[in-house]
Amino acid sequence: MNKGEELYSGKAKTVYRTEDPDAFIMVFRDSLTAFDGEKKAEVSKKGYYNAQISKKLFELLEMNGIETHYREMVTDNEMLVDNIKIILVEVIVRNIAAGSITKKYPFEVGQPLEPPVIVMDYKDDARHDPMLNEDIAEALGLATKEELADVKKTALKIRVIIQWNSPLSADSTPISTL
Amino acid sequence: MNKGEELYSGKAKTVYRTEDPDAFIMVFRDSLTAFDGEKKAEVSKKGYYNAQISKKLFELLEMNGIETHYREMVTDNEMLVDNIKIILVEVIVRNIAAGSITKKYPFEVGQPLEPPVIVMDYKDDARHDPMLNEDIAEALGLATKEELADVKKTALKIRVIIQWNSPLSADSTPISTL
Numbered sequence: 001m002n003k004g005e006e007l008y009s010g011k012a013k014t015v016y017r018t019e020d021p022d023a024f025i026m027v028f029r030d031s032l033t034a035f036d037g038e039k040k041a042e043v044s045k046k047g048y049y050n051a052q053i054s055k056k057l058f059e060l061l062e063m064n065g066i067e068t069h070y071r072e073m074v075t076d077n078e079m080l081v082d083n084i085k086i087i088l089v090e091v092i093v094r095n096i097a098a099g100s101i102t103k104k105y106p107f108e109v110g111q112p113l114e115p116p117v118i119v120m121d122y123k124d125d126a127r128h129d130p131m132l133n134e135d136i137a138e139a140l141g142l143a144t145k146e147e148l149a150d151v152k153k154t155a156l157k158i159r160v161i162i163q164w165n166s167p168l169s170a171d172s173t174p175i176s177t178l
Numbered sequence: 179m180n181k182g183e184e185l186y187s188g189k190a191k192t193v194y195r196t197e198d199p200d201a202f203i204m205v206f207r208d209s210l211t212a213f214d215g216e217k218k219a220e221v222s223k224k225g226y227y228n229a230q231i232s233k234k235l236f237e238l239l240e241m242n243g244i245e246t247h248y249r250e251m252v253t254d255n256e257m258l259v260d261n262i263k264i265i266l267v268e269v270i271v272r273n274i275a276a277g278s279i280t281k282k283y284p285f286e287v288g289q290p291l292e293p294p295v296i297v298m299d300y301k302d303d304a305r306h307d308p309m310l311n312e313d314i315a316e317a318l319g320l321a322t323k324e325e326l327a328d329v330k331k332t333a334l335k336i337r338v339i340i341q342w343n344s345p346l347s348a349d350s351t352p353i354s355t356l
Contacts, residue, residue, distance in 0.1 A: 101314075104305065104308045105300065105305070105308060105314060105318060106302075106305075106318065107317070107318070113317050115313075115316075116313075117313040117314055117317045118311075118313050119311060119313070119314070120311070122283065124284075127282065127283070127284075130282045130283060131309055131311070133296075133297060133298070133309070133311050135293075135294075135295040135296050135297070136279075136283060136295055136297070138293075139285070139291050139295045140283055140284065140285070
C-alpha cells in the first residue's frame with residue numbers, strides 16, 4: 001500500500017489516501033506541540049515511539065473485542081487504517097484528579113476519582129476543545145444521546161482493559177471478556 | 179419578622195437571619211454587576227423591580243406545584259424565605275442559542291434549540307462558575323446523579339410553566355398540572 005494525496009496534517013500525524021478508497025495511511029511525525037499547538041518543536045524518534053505505542057494499544061483493544069480503525073503497520077512510523085468517519089468528541093476518563101481538572105474545580109491533585117470521571121470535549125482546536133455535555137453534543141449534531149452513551153460505555157471498558165494490562169497492575173493477563 | 183445578623187452579601191442580594199431560625203430575610207439591593215462582579219454600579223429601583231419579579235416568579239411556581247423557598251414579602255424589596263441548603267449548581271435552560279453558547283460552540287445566534295439545551299454550572303464566583311457534567315458534579319459531592327436528574331426534570335417543568343404564562347404566549351392561563 002502506498003501513500004497518495006495528503007488529506008490532513010494535524011499536530012502530530014499526517015493522513016494520506018492510498019490506492020484503496022477504504023484505507024488511509026497515518027504518518028506519526030516527530031513534531032511536538034503544547035498549549036493547543038501554540039508551542040512547536042521536533043523531537044527525534046517521537047513519531048516512531050508514538051506509532052509503536054499506538055500499535056500496541058490498538059492491538060490490545062482488538063484482542064479484547066473493541067473495534068478500532070487499525071489494520072497494520074506499513075513502516076515503523078506509518079500505520080494503515082480504515083477510512084472512517086469519526087465523532088468529533090474527545091473522551092477523557094479520569095481515575096485520579098490531576099492537571100486541568102484540579103485548576104478548574106476544587107479537586108486535590110492526586111485525589112482518586114471513584115467512580116472515574118468522564119469528560120467529553122468538542123474536538124475543535126480553533127475553539128480550544130471546549131467541554132461538552134450531552135445536550136450540547138446532540139444540539140451540535142455531533143452524536144445522538146444513544147451514541148454518546150455507547151461511547152461512554154466503551155471508554156469505561158477500555159479503562160478496565162488498560163488497567164488490567166498495565167505493567168503496574170498485579171494481574172497483567174489480557175482479558176477477553178468484560 | 180425583623181432582620182438580625184447579616185449572613186452573606188452577594189452581587190445583588192444580602193441575606194439576614196431573623197428571630198425564626200428556619201427563616202431568612204433576603205434584601206434585593208440596587209447594585210448592578212457585570213463580568214462576574216468585575217464591573218459595579220448602582221441603579222435606582224433595581225432592587226425593587228428584582229424583588230417584585232422574583233415574587234411573581236416564585237408565586238407562579240408555587241401555584242403550579244413547584245416548591246420554592248419563598249414565604250412572603252416583608253417590604254417592597256425584602257423577602258422572607260425558608261432557611262434551606264442549596265445545591266451549588268446553576269441550571270440554565272436554553273430554548274434559543276444566544277450569548278456565551280454561540281461564542282463557545284458553533285451555534286448560530288437565534289438558532290432554536292429543540293429539544294432545549296440544559297447547562298449546569300458550578301456556582302463559584304472565584305472560579306467563574308465553570309461548566310459541570312454529571313460525573314464532575316457527583317465527584318465534587320455537589321449532588322448525586324439522582325438529584326441532578328431531578329433538578330433537570332424540574333428545570334424542564336419550570337420552562338413549560340414560564341412559557342405558558344409568558345405575555346408573549348398565546349395561552350397565558352396558569353397551568354396546574356404538567
